[in-house]
Amino acid sequence: MLSFIGRSIIQKIITLFFVSIVSFLIIHLAPGKPSQVDPLNPKFTPEIVERFRKEFHLDKPLHIQYVYFYRNLLTGKTVSWKDNQSVLGKIWERFLNSLPLFIVGTIITWTLSFPIGIRSAICRGGFYDRSATFFSYLLISIPGFFFAYILIIFVVTHFHVPVIGLKTFGIGDASWLRMIMDRVWHLLLPSVLGATGGIAILSRYVRSQMLEVESQDYVRTARAKGVPEEQVHYKHALRNALLPFVTMFGLILPGLIGGSVIIESIFSWPGIGRMAYEAILARDYPIILTVNFMSAVLVLAGTFVSDLLYLVVDPRIRL
Amino acid sequence: MNAIAKDLDKNALDAPRRSGLHEFWQLLKQDRLAIIGLAIFVLFFCIALLGLVLTTGTDPTLKPAMIRLQEKLRQPLSRPNLETLRPEEVPRLGVYLLGTDDLGRDVFARMLQGAWVSLTVGFVAVGISVLIGILMGGIAGYFGQNHVRVDHILFLIVLHSGVVLLLLWVRPLWAALLGGVVWGFIFSLCWKKVWKRWQLSGWLNILRKDTISIDTLIMRFVDIMLCFPSFFLILTVVALLPASMYNIMIVIGLTSWMGTTRFVRAEFLSLREQDFVTAARALGVNQWRIIFRHMIPNAMAPVLVSATIGIATAILTEAGLSFLGFGVPPPHATWGSILSDGKRFIFDAPWLTFTPGFAILIVVLCFNLFGEGLRDILNPKLRQRY
């Protein structure tokens, strides 16, 4: 066990090292330079551009830049090129904004997919199952932004309430309950939109897991014994079907920082995805690289956690 | 094939026999959703081909790029105002089937053109990812146990530094040279027998020291690639590269091969141990023949499924990129770009948003349903249950 942990940590650190190199190279070798200064702005002279290059270490060879960047990142000194703010501070602030979206989205996904998936498995092949299949594929197949616009326009034109942003602007000093509910309302649409794909995939997965388990011998035995059908489904089958989902808790970790660029742009939600997108547009390399690095860390941590959870819940696996 | 193998085949044929395709069709018929998916898929393919025929050439039948400003934002099925149009501007169909956009271009013609482009983006991107996936997964699965030796690494370092040096001088050669590195590497793997026959004395033996297995190497690379959030990675690269249709296809392809690699590797690992492969090997069949004739066809099932769904994903990804302004640039119209251009006019001309939106929805849905049906059919384990 301990050796497994040690080995996988070392392995993950090595992977992380290569990820950092690859992402650094992708960004620095791409054509086009960071246009910190708009080249067509008559106010900028080549000397100023040159000075910016120097300040950002862009005049140094690549490997030196690499060392500078990751040294700063690990000591928490990286600053955004755009506004000289600390990158970690910015990411933290955005993270706090993305967090409710992530939490509500995850809760919606997990609470909805289980009933849907289980019921589909129970009535497999029936009308309910087929329509659930169809709808879950429908949800995966809609272009996200198209769906988002349709929803927004529907809500705004029919109910005349704002849906964009973290909260209603100009709401003034209302009671705290109203404030909270206002925020919940603003969370509703983006998190539902973010959850659609998840619901579709997870419910399909629940369904196939349930089917897998229901064809096992012990379920058949239970049925033969005369255990009521409901109890077979919810007690014998479900418990065992849940096993792989425990490990999925680790795998949702990367979603914490990934965010959805498109949903956040449409809802002008100041989350991490949007910050990263704006950083790409502005070629703010420190932010792009840091977000990339952190999401790689989360992916690796996620797989690590899920491996560990697997070890814990499944007594058959011994490493 | 060898005589014994033929005999084995004959014995198997004693059972009531249906051809593979026939059996496939029988199974498919049971799944109504997949049938609908396939039907729409075929229809879409025909439409895309038709679109290609009708909208390319010097004087296309339907002119997707013809701008008639005075005819902008006409509703679907409206007739052109013949008085204001020059003869060559009059649409061939005599009617704007799906209306016109903000520049007075015929949306129907653009949708037809876009069908082909979207399909190309999907197919080429998935083609790239499947090719890489099979190659990498195949190598990892079949040659995985071989180790990269110190001499390989030295070889690579020498070649690589050569490439870097050359890169500084001559730019266009670099692609050819990188290809050379890969081939040289594979070559040295295949000719290890020759290499092993040479006697090396003393410390030179260090050259033959094993370092890391190829399987580990490739799978670690897959891990590295999986660490990047995929849409974000695609967005970064597409935003940094000059906008072009080819870049988008290549980038989507290059960032989505990891799943295929894993499938193929797993299939290869299990196939390697199967009796028919052992038999073939025992009969002295060339290992390339084993790979291409026996193993790849058997490993194709999950690849096909993921490719079908991959095309759907690629079309959606392209639409998402178009929305963010990094999609396929004009003059190519894609459904994604028609949609994201049209959304500004959603109150004035809803057909500009809804036509491409629903078109994407339907096509992606049919790809997904068909892929799902395919998965059920190709997976014997699931098949038994129904």
Place this chain on the structure above:
Amino acid sequence: MTIRRVLIFAPIILIVFLVQSYFWVPTYEQQTRGNPDRLNDYITASIGDASILNPILSADSASSDIESLVFEGLIDRDEELRFRGRLATSWDIYEEAFFYVNEGANIPGVGRAGAQDVVALLQRARTGDLRTELELQASLGNIREISVIPPRDFLVVRYEEKERKDKEPAEVKIRVSAPVRIKLVLNCVDQDLFQKLSHILGKDYFASFNGQGYLTVDDERWQEKRGAYAEEILPATEHNPIVVFHLRPGVKFHDGHLFDARDVKFTFEAIMNPKNLSPRIADYEPVKQVEVVDPLTVRIVYKRLYSPALGTWGMGILPEHLLNDEALKKEPVSLDKNPEEFSMRQSSFNRHPTGCGPFVFREWKSDQYIILDCFEDYWKGPPNYNRYVYRIVPDLLTQEMEFYAGTIDSYNVQPHQVERLSNDPTYQNFSGPSFGYTYIGYNMRREPFDDSRVRRALSMAIDVDKIIDYVLYGQGERITGPFVKQTDFYDHSIKPTLYDPEAALRLLADAGWGRNKEGWLEKDGKRFQFTLITNSGNDLRKAVLAIAQNAWKQIGIDVRTDLLEWSVFIQERVDKGDFDALILGWVMGIEPDLYQIWHSSQAHPHQLNFVAFKNTEADDLIVKIRQEYDHERQVAHCHRLHEIIAREQPYTFLYVAKWTAVLDKRIVIKERDLRGNVVYKKIKPTKTGNYSFYFNKWIKLPEIPSFALDG
């Protein structure tokens, strides 16, 4: 089964909880009910966030939107785009001119003369003792005083380019013994002064002054640069225009500190400080020095004639007491940063600015909003709105949705939306010409664009009126030259080229292009073929690209098009001059200074005259315009230049887009009349098309008011 019940009820409860929150959110109609403060807030939306809230460091439009409310400049422009005083109550412009006495030159009628003789001669001329022409008389009459600066010796050190990388720049010592110099103080700036004086002092009096003779360079290696040094250190003549600003007394910064002349001087020095990397350094480069005469008077001396310089003082003034060296030293210590590397760029001031504008900065959340409060002690009285909120909403369609939901008061409304909203009784809408124009530029280094007939023909083949009507929904105006249409500099008598493909073909035939069998234009067996490029992400330009391609195809030109990502477009194509034709836009300053974009010396790579427009007469006019301080004469020069550019057609000038705006009808101007009664007026754009000119007087009312007079 409990499990089953949990599985079913959990999602239902969750959904009910989420959906019921709808009942707590205010709708458009209710936005003020129970929340009267909403009327005192003005909320606007922007696509991009500000980057740095410091007027001397920022270079993006979002930042300057906020800075214009938080900071105040010495001057700004009034309804008719004339200068008017803000922090300065008034200003005087005069000139000090210098020339070295050229003892070797022959003065007609006098011969060789020393300083005293020259002065005496000028004095005599001034009092009218000499017979002179009228124009010269005017120049002489302009001279207020004449004095003599005695000769002096001094040492100048210059640093020359290093020869090798590892070497320090070479230090060159130059010993100068400057001869006698004469100083003329003029009542107003006169760029032709020395040319006029040469009528008295002799044609070559200034030109033959040999500065090299007065300096010695120690180091042998740099001897050949003596000419250049002499030009720089001992110019024969020198114009030093001077602006004296009289500042407004009693103006306070937001923190209560009094504004005075030191703040002006400090702002200038901060811009010039290389550590700050100010993008405005080029604007202030002509300034020789800024002197604090007394707390309410600043005297600004310029190195040379540069008339657009006055406009630069509209820049927001920084508070010296918050940003001077002492304050900047304290900050890094508390933040635990290296004070050596710390400059104004790193200061937290840039996120919490303090100025003396009408609004006080309150809060900034990146990519969400910036909130400003009204400044009670604003020198002109506080604005009507209590609060100004600048929201960042990156998507135009969602901006529109927020506007309908009542959480935005104004947004970047598109022309087609204005058309739809124009009949809606809830909203009022405005439009007016903007300061930018869109054009197609031709690379005149390349065939066949070096022929003005071809360029004119290309312009004629494009139906610009159609573009304006259909692409811009009529929200645009034609333009024929590079000046701002609302100013006098623009010559309205020049008519735009008419759409006439036949005439275009005739012109092309003159230039040698004829149609071949396939219908393409051909000359000497070569097809007329080129690539038109523009940047991606701009829908209007994309539309123009498609239209131009189509229009040119009609007359037989094989045009390819390409859309490039902005930075690639600029760095790889525009900067390197690697293009045939491109579509771009310029946002013009009000000042008619065209040097960077149109002067032939600016046509090198990375410079802005990337179409390589070269015309000697235009060059001459461009230089004259930027040296002319007299408005009338400047206008005359501009009209001439406008004519040349319109004739040469280096660009196809397409249109000036109109900006459009939509506001709730409840927003009005609130003023007090002479008797102190509150009067409401409808918002109207000024003559030059600025609808938010009286923003400080705006307020939102609970109901749509009715205006008896103007309906």
